[in-house]
Amino acid sequence: MAEAPPPNANEGCVGPTSSSAGKSSACAGCPNQAACSSGTFSSPAALAAKEKERSDLQNALSNISHIVLVLSGKGGVGKSTISTQIAQALSSRGYSVGLLDLDICGPSIPRMAGVTSRTVHQSQSGWEPVYANPNLGVMSISFLLEEADAAVVWRGPRKNGLIKQFLVETDWGVGGLDYLIVDTPPGTSDEHISIVQYLNDARPMMDGGASGAIVVTTPEEVSMADVRKELNFCKKTKVPVLGVVENMSGLQMKLSDVQFLKGGLDWNGEDCTQQALEILKEKCPEVLSMMICTDIFPSSGVGPSGMASQYNVPYLGKLPLDPNLLKACEEGVSFVEKFSGSPAAKPLNDIVDRLILALPVDDDDGEEDMAS
Template sequence: MLVLSGKGGVGKSTVATQLALALRQAGRKVGILDVDLCGPSIPRMFRVQDRDVHQCDSGWVPVFVDQEKSISLMSIGFLLEKPDDAVVWRGPKKNALIKQFVADVAWGDLDFLIVDTPPGTSDEHISTVEALRPYKPLGAILVTTPQEVAVGDVRRELTFCKKTGLRVLGIVENMSGFVCPHCSECTNVFSKGGGEELAKYAGVPFLGSVPLDPQLSQSLEEGRDFIQEFPKSSAFPALVHIAQQVLDSASQRSS
């Protein structure tokens, strides 16, 4: 399952991270593949950025978030000598690494593999779809923010999915209002409803709106489990609802 958007800064990594945590809470084993090679952020969001990747007979061993090994990660962030090293690679080298991440990582028996992608519709996206095609990926979740500029970029991602034969599971509107940490009132800092309108236009499900929540931001900065620690947060029901729709979609496909 790919998490996509036509632009940066809309919160793809946030959605990928929280979706993994929500699916874990539902009893599923989840892998996260970070193919944002120039800006890997998944390791830090799980507070495992100092871990090393090891080899086994089956290939690379992913980094496990917990002792139960319910969430496993693979990212170029684990392979850099220094966290501030820049990845200055041409397309072919990027494509080769992505194929390795899919085929040569000992993911084990997963219920879901979530792929966090960079902005756009370029080499990394094409390579990821091609590498995953033999495994019959569930589909893609598209992330946007409410503004028309962001929605316009995500329309291009819809075209990408159509051209590559990638099923769109639905659209998530992130940063949909700001939740006051004192009174919990939600204020529409940006415009509202762009994601839902885009879903209607494209004829795909609207999975929900996730507000800007200081507790969510804090948990991401500190690598904490937002789903477990902040069940009363305004963002919590939205994230759990999105995860449930993913579960329902997977169940329908397997039946």
């Protein structure tokens, strides 16, 4: 079986096991050139080890229907929020869901899923994930650290080894998973290359290992410039893009939830919220039920929807900055269940609807699962 090119290989890669590996003109400047030309990937021992790795990955992931990567080239755009709340929403609809935290140096998923201070247990079947609810299992390096605030100072090879362990050794249960949501760190580096390569090895019959990727951005150019790199990464590695989510698209909240301050632009001004609400209640009570909206991040050019169109990928919609969404992540609860009337609840449910439509799950009889 010919070995597929690594995701970080040059265009026109002949493959690491080819007789011209590391010597072809296409190999010039490739980060893998020295290893390929030395025969590191093509020796009998290396091929046997690779085949065992592939077999282990295939066995471990064979009972997962869909694996969804949540990506963004930019940090701070809300990937972990999106990952956690999509997983929570899917599990609340009755789907069996796994949530895998690949942000090894800054894991935040356990807090957002409400499972901090928990540990994984080793059994004969492997690592048992921590369950946020009966339908949602969570796996993160956070569960393996002796101290919650310990710094993880690892180079690429050690990170890659842990990612493979997560995929091979996590026991998601006898029935498997309908969806495995994979939260990734910013960028297009070690963790991204590794997860794509491992999934390609594990699921070769699926035209690419990952079922698809949700790409998260905020509206301003500083974010979109990095997200375009992520979209190009998906194109190069042949990861299908399920769609672009425009996160933090303006602030929306009820006027009655706003804090009023005396002192103009002075954030240390005196709180006069109660006084202002009483005046409004007396003079124009109808405004208290109105929503206020303002753009926090200025949209650049054609914005995320235009960027999605330019890359010929779906636009899944926009999520407003919603204090209740942030509160749900701090409390580790399902936003769409606890705050169903909040401004971001319907847009988030719509995104989940589109995910299910793009990646339906069949029941035991081969019929589409209508849990949603």
